[in-house]
Amino acid sequence: MFARPLRVSLSDVKRVELKETANDIRESIIEMLVAAGSGHTAGPLGMADVFTVLFFHTLRYDASNPKWDGRDRLVLSNGHICPVLYTAMAYAGYFPKEELKTLRKFGSRLQGHPHREFLPALETSSGPLGEGLSQAVGMAIADRMDGKDGQRRIYCCMSDGELEEGETWEAAMLAGRNKLHNLVAVIDRNNIQIDGFTEDVMPLEPLADKWRAWNWHVLQIDGHDLDQIAAAFDEAKSIYEKPTMILAHTIPGKGVAEFERDYHWHGKPPDPEQARMALAELRTLGGKIASEHQ
Amino acid sequence: MLNPDLRLNDRLFDDDVAHTAIREGFGEGLVRAGEQFPQVVVLCADLTESAQALAFQKKFPQRFVELGVAEQNMAAVASGMAAMGKIPFITSYAMFSPGRNWEQIRTTIAYNNQPVKIAGSHAGVSVGPDGGTHQAIEDMAIMRVVPRIQVISPCDAIEARKATVASVTTGTPVYLRLARNKTPVLTTEDTPFAIGRAQTVWTSRAPRVGIIATGALLHNALLAARELERRQIDVEVMNLSTVKPLDEEAVVALARKTGRIVSVEEHQIHAGMGSAVAECLARRYPVFMHFIGVDDRFGQSGTPEQLVDYYGMGRDAIVGAVRDILEREYPGRALRGIA
Numbered sequence: 016m017f018a019r020p021l022r023v024s025l026s027d028v029k030r031v032e033l034k035e036t037a038n039d040i041r042e043s044i045i046e047m048l049v050a051a052g053s054g055h056t057a058g059p060l061g062m063a064d065v066f067t068v069l070f071f072h073t074l075r076y077d078a079s080n081p082k083w084d085g086r087d088r089l090v091l092s093n094g095h096i097c098p099v100l101y102t103a104m105a106y107a108g109y110f111p112k113e114e115l116k117t118l119r120k121f122g123s124r125l126q127g128h129p130h131r132e133f134l135p136a137l138e139t140s141s142g143p144l145g146e147g148l149s150q151a152v153g154m155a156i157a158d159r160m161d162g163k164d165g166q167r168r169i170y171c172c173m174s175d176g177e178l179e180e181g182e183t184w185e186a187a188m189l190a191g192r193n194k195l196h197n198l199v200a201v202i203d204r205n206n207i208q209i210d211g212f213t214e215d216v217m218p219l220e221p222l223a224d225k226w227r228a229w230n231w232h233v234l235q236i237d238g239h240d241l242d243q244i245a246a247a248f249d250e251a252k253s254i255y256e257k258p259t260m261i262l263a264h265t266i267p268g269k270g271v272a273e274f275e276r277d278y279h280w281h282g283k284p285p286d287p288e289q290a291r292m293a294l295a296e297l298r299t300l301g302g303k304i305a306s307e308h309q
Numbered sequence: 310m311l312n313p314d315l316r317l318n319d320r321l322f323d324d325d326v327a328h329t330a331i332r333e334g335f336g337e338g339l340v341r342a343g344e345q346f347p348q349v350v351v352l353c354a355d356l357t358e359s360a361q362a363l364a365f366q367k368k369f370p371q372r373f374v375e376l377g378v379a380e381q382n383m384a385a386v387a388s389g390m391a392a393m394g395k396i397p398f399i400t401s402y403a404m405f406s407p408g409r410n411w412e413q414i415r416t417t418i419a420y421n422n423q424p425v426k427i428a429g430s431h432a433g434v435s436v437g438p439d440g441g442t443h444q445a446i447e448d449m450a451i452m453r454v455v456p457r458i459q460v461i462s463p464c465d466a467i468e469a470r471k472a473t474v475a476s477v478t479t480g481t482p483v484y485l486r487l488a489r490n491k492t493p494v495l496t497t498e499d500t501p502f503a504i505g506r507a508q509t510v511w512t513s514r515a516p517r518v519g520i521i522a523t524g525a526l527l528h529n530a531l532l533a534a535r536e537l538e539r540r541q542i543d544v545e546v547m548n549l550s551t552v553k554p555l556d557e558e559a560v561v562a563l564a565r566k567t568g569r570i571v572s573v574e575e576h577q578i579h580a581g582m583g584s585a586v587a588e589c590l591a592r593r594y595p596v597f598m599h600f601i602g603v604d605d606r607f608g609q610s611g612t613p614e615q616l617v618d619y620y621g622m623g624r625d626a627i628v629g630a631v632r633d634i635l636e637r638e639y640p641g642r643a644l645r646g647i648a
Contacts, residue, residue, distance in 0.1 A: 090389075130420070131422075132422060139417070140416070140420050141416075143412060143416050146385045146413060146416060149381075149384075149389065149413075150385050150388050150417055152389060153385065153388060153390040153392070154389040154392055154393050155389075156374060156386065160395075161393075182382055182385065185376070185377075185379035185382035186385070189382060189386065
């Protein structure tokens with residue numbers, strides 16, 4: 016399945032740290048969704064590991080100075096998985112973790128889909144699918160014009176279902192044609208969308224070949240293997256002639272057995288009882304340890 | 310008479326008045342904007358020459374991006390470039406941008422509050438032989454309804470050039486409505502221009518109807534005013550090149566002065582400039598209105614002149630509208646003897 020063996024790039028200490036952070040982020044996602052009473056569950060849980068690596072290994076940023084010019088840019092194209100973005104940002108120090116429970120509430124900075132006017136640390140407002148890659152491409156082109164492509168990188172997170180939007184492929188062509196080596200995109204390849212499994216609704220395979228055909232450097236990874244995730248982002252930095260696409264194979268709802276691989280969890284939150292069960296599972300690492308909350 | 314303060318083209322009523330396409334004025338404005346502002350970049354979707362980005366491309370090749378036939382991508386790429394400090398102009402035909410890429414403009418440009426300038430050429434039925442698919446007559450409606458977007462519909466090439474340069478520094482998204490066909494040059498270098506400011510172009514001693522025009526049809530409105538003067542009907546003509554934000558004070562003052570308004574635009578009557586005027590007057594100073602524009606129909610092939618006449622936007626149609634509206638009586642006012 017994978018394009019190449021990827022080197023182990025994390026120290027043992029770092030790996031344990033990231034694993035704990037990813038688990039904490041999953042707990043916070045469950046808590047914020049149950050408090051909100053609406054929102055998306057499967058995608059945020061599935062991308063918790065990728066966002067953990069992004070925020071605590073890969074991205075350069077200064078949470079105390081969100082507008083620092085030298086920061087890497089992260090464009091979330093599939094805005095509906097914002098619970099994982101908000102949570103990672105809170106853990107990174109952009110705002111207090113308590114604020115996570117205001118998700119989707121009136122007056123909250125954490126809008127149901129990301130809105131940068133409410134939360135200026137966001138790079139873009141998003142939600143309507145298929146538009147994030149274009150914006151990331153625009154950022155990468157602007158940095159190339161200004162000779163800043165060696166100073167900072169543009170990251171774009173996308174879903175697999177949104178690839179059905181034609182604009183995605185307009186952006187893919189442009190990025191390949193312009194050899195945007197400062198652009199790294201990651202697709203949450205979890206195989207589900209609202210109406211079912213992607214290969215039933217509208218088959219995307221052979222997906223890696225499609226991106227290669229548009230002159231992208233394509234990596235395929237296990238989106239829950241922290242070493243592979245980190246190594247993929249590291250490798251992208253060494254590619255000078257092409258944009259890089261990371262197909263992160265993930266399990267939707269990862270971390271809570273009842274939610275995993277079930278597309279019905281795409282767009283609904285857990286109820287309080289389901290949340291209690293999910294949190295118990297996460298806090299005991301699937302029954303491996305005793306929870307301090309019990 | 311023409312308003313002398315505006316220093317308009319003193320030959321604008323001559324048969325051989327100079328003609329230049331509004332889109333050409335935009336092309337010159339792009340180069341000037343590029344010279345004045347290093348942040349200005351231009352994006353094009355396979356219509357570089359026709360959408361008048363060619364001169365900019367030649368002068369600033371490093372600040373020009375060709376996207377191929379992909380207007381949706383163009384809007385969102387421009388948003389990303391604006392996020393990095395650029396001031397992008399996206400150029401195409403109005404039917405495709407903002408026609409095809411409306412949601413990308415709403416979400417990635419307006420909702421994201423990025424100062425992208427959207428230049429839509431080939432607006433109006435005066436596109437001519439290409440036919441109805443290429444004649445954008447809904448573009449002002451779909452742009453003015455989006456928060457933050459300023460809508461400018463210049464009356465000639467010189468005003469288009471000034472509007473293009475002025476749009477750079479608004480800090481907002483701007484829609485520039487441009488026409489394909491060569492039309493009379495009405496203004497001069499010395500004619501003042503400011504976004505958001507309406508201008509009284511033609512005045513009379515005791516105007517009984519106010520004509521508010523936008524775009525190249527301002528010329529027909531002036532021809533109508535002169536004809537009406539011959540028939541001893543005094544009117545006042547306003548150039549409303551900025552449709553949003555609306556110069557409400559000027560519009561209300563004209564309604565107060567004349568009591569009757571005729572709007573003139575090469576656009577669907579629904580939700581166009583006349584509607585913007587009506588929204589304002591219904592709230593602040595209701596008067597009778599007559600709307601000159603395309604009445605809920607699509608365009609078709611023909612010469613620009615044939616089409617403007619066919620859809621009821623020629624000089625005589627404007628004269629007729631003024632005469633019609635003068636015959637209407639305000640029931641309440643008539644009863645009170647104040648009509």
